[in-house]
Amino acid sequence: MENNIAACCASLEAVNYGFNKKYKSILTQMECSIANGQRNKAQSELEILMTIADCKRALNQTQSLLRKDNHKLIYYCGSWFLRNCLKELAKIKEESILYITGLNFGSIRTLDQSLNIKHEIQTTSYASVDKQDNRNVLATLNRNGQHLNAYFHAHPGYGINATMPSPTDEELQIDLEKGGYKAIGGIFNREGYVRFFSGSLEYEIEVIGKGVEKIDENIFKI
Amino acid sequence: MAKENNPEFNKAKEPQIGVMDMIKKVGIQVDGSGTAPTDFFVVTPDTTTQELLSRANLSNYELCPSSSELPFGQNEEIFDKVGDNTVLYAYRQATVGSFQPISQQYPSLLDQRGWWKDGPYYFGYFRTRYGSFQGKIRERTFDIGDFFIKDPPPVLKSHEHWACFTDKGDGWHSIHFEFAPESMSEGIKSIESVLISAFKQNLSEV
Numbered sequence: 001m002e003n004n005i006a007a008c009c010a011s012l013e014a015v016n017y018g019f020n021k022k023y024k025s026i027l028t029q030m031e032c033s034i035a036n037g038q039r040n041k042a043q044s045e046l047e048i049l050m051t052i053a054d055c056k057r058a059l060n061q062t063q064s065l066l067r068k069d070n071h072k073l074i075y076y077c078g079s080w081f082l083r084n085c086l087k088e089l090a091k092i093k094e095e096s097i098l099y100i101t102g103l104n105f106g107s108i109r110t111l112d113q114s115l116n117i118k119h120e121i122q123t124t125s126y127a128s129v130d131k132q133d134n135r136n137v138l139a140t141l142n143r144n145g146q147h148l149n150a151y152f153h154a155h156p157g158y159g160i161n162a163t164m165p166s167p168t169d170e171e172l173q174i175d176l177e178k179g180g181y182k183a184i185g186g187i188f189n190r191e192g193y194v195r196f197f198s199g200s201l202e203y204e205i206e207v208i209g210k211g212v213e214k215i216d217e218n219i220f221k222i
Numbered sequence: 223m224a225k226e227n228n229p230e231f232n233k234a235k236e237p238q239i240g241v242m243d244m245i246k247k248v249g250i251q252v253d254g255s256g257t258a259p260t261d262f263f264v265v266t267p268d269t270t271t272q273e274l275l276s277r278a279n280l281s282n283y284e285l286c287p288s289s290s291e292l293p294f295g296q297n298e299e300i301f302d303k304v305g306d307n308t309v310l311y312a313y314r315q316a317t318v319g320s321f322q323p324i325s326q327q328y329p330s331l332l333d334q335r336g337w338w339k340d341g342p343y344y345f346g347y348f349r350t351r352y353g354s355f356q357g358k359i360r361e362r363t364f365d366i367g368d369f370f371i372k373d374p375p376p377v378l379k380s381h382e383h384w385a386c387f388t389d390k391g392d393g394w395h396s397i398h399f400e401f402a403p404e405s406m407s408e409g410i411k412s413i414e415s416v417l418i419s420a421f422k423q424n425l426s427e428v
Contacts, residue, residue: 034244046244046245046266049245049264050264053262053263053264054277056262057262057263095318095319097316097318099316104256120315123319125319125320126317126318126319126320127317127318127319128315128316128317128318129315129316129317131284131293131313131315134313134315134316135253135286135289135311135313137254138253138254138313139253139254139289139290139311141253141254142251142253142254142289146254147254147255147256148254148255151316151318153318153319155319155320166318166319166320168317168318168319168320169318169319171282171317172314172316172317172318175280175281175282175283175314176255176314178279178280179252179255179257179280179283179312179314180252180255180256180257181252181254181255181256182255182256
């Protein structure tokens with residue numbers, strides 16, 4: 001398996017080299033076209049450059065995926081921390097969002113610190129974070145070399161099914177993964193069920209400590 | 223032929239627009255994701271925020287010039303606002319839940335006071351605790367409209383704003399605003415305030 005990945009990376013590197021050569025040659029041609037006042041030619045060359053740039057970016061992302069991210073992520077979380085998060089989310093009847101960070105060791109991540117964030121809208125069935133505070137919290141995480149590892153919120157209703165992600169929840173998760181976040185979602189209900197979910201991110205979650213029962217692969221009862 | 227008359231010479235003298243004047247490259251940092259800034263997004267003079275985010279596969283994100291500055295507008299052209307080889311910052315507002323609440327529409331003062339429309343005019347009453355006074359507003363295309371009051375109370379004649387009321391016949395007076403109101407409701411509110419102020423002034427003089 002690892003040999004196959006190495007061979008793929010080498011092939012992609014060769015393609016990348018070809019793209020770089022082509023990019024430089026078209027850039028030179030475009031400079032000539034501009035110098036000669038050939039506006040239409042320069043325009044079409046610019047479009048080719050932008051296409052090459054897009055291809056290069058896709059290539060880099062693929063290489064990055066092959067090289068680094070071929071391991072399933074494992075999230076570790078303490079039962080005490082989960083109980084505290086449930087308390088925090090159940091404090092008010094409106095929905096609220098908790099950002100969660102922790103430590104990262106390669107493909108192992110911990111969920112051990114919740115971050116307070118202001119909300120823009122909070123109703124019993126919807127919540128959105130304040131945009132300015134969102135920027136501040138994420139920039140602070142970045143400055144401290146930490147990452148958003150998860151985000152929790154609570155749903156009204158009873159039973160395990162009340163913790164199913166809504167289309168809004170799924171859309172957020174997909175957008176976060178597009179942005180490169182390795183963050184999973186966690187949905188609680190007031191009975192103490194919690195379901196973890198992701199879009200295409202492969203992960204396992206382990207809850208360490210007493211008082212939390214594993215119901216299913218990603219579902220727990222506090 | 224003199225050099226100045228040679229078209230080739232003149233062409234060479236014209237300032238050339240270099241390719242680097244037409245394109246810039248910017249990176250995009252997604253704060254808190256733990257990933258390094260992506261590179262190689264080409265920005266041209268007509269690149270908008272939305273287009274750049276869409277190319278970066280970050281359509282629902284907002285884009286900021288730095289982590290401490292306010293975001294660009296979605297349709298804002300950013301070429302002149304970014305430097306070459308600079309890093310921009312992308313943020314996704316977290317939204318969760320089943321139903322996004324529809325912002326509650328409060329009835330405007332125009333509705334609260336029961337004004338109705340007939341042709342180009344709105345008719346209704348300026349209502350104060352001292353009484354209600356018939357009014358009309360002529361709708362206009364490019365501004366809020368012209369405001370009128372019928373038979374304004376005599377107390378208004380001793381008020382500092384009486385000069386803003388012009389007799390138009392049949393008891394109707396047009397009302398001039400020093401600063402045009404931004405809505406019909408704001409206009410109604412201003413007139414009611416002047417009426418209340420005139421009555422209060424009259425009571426204090428008694």
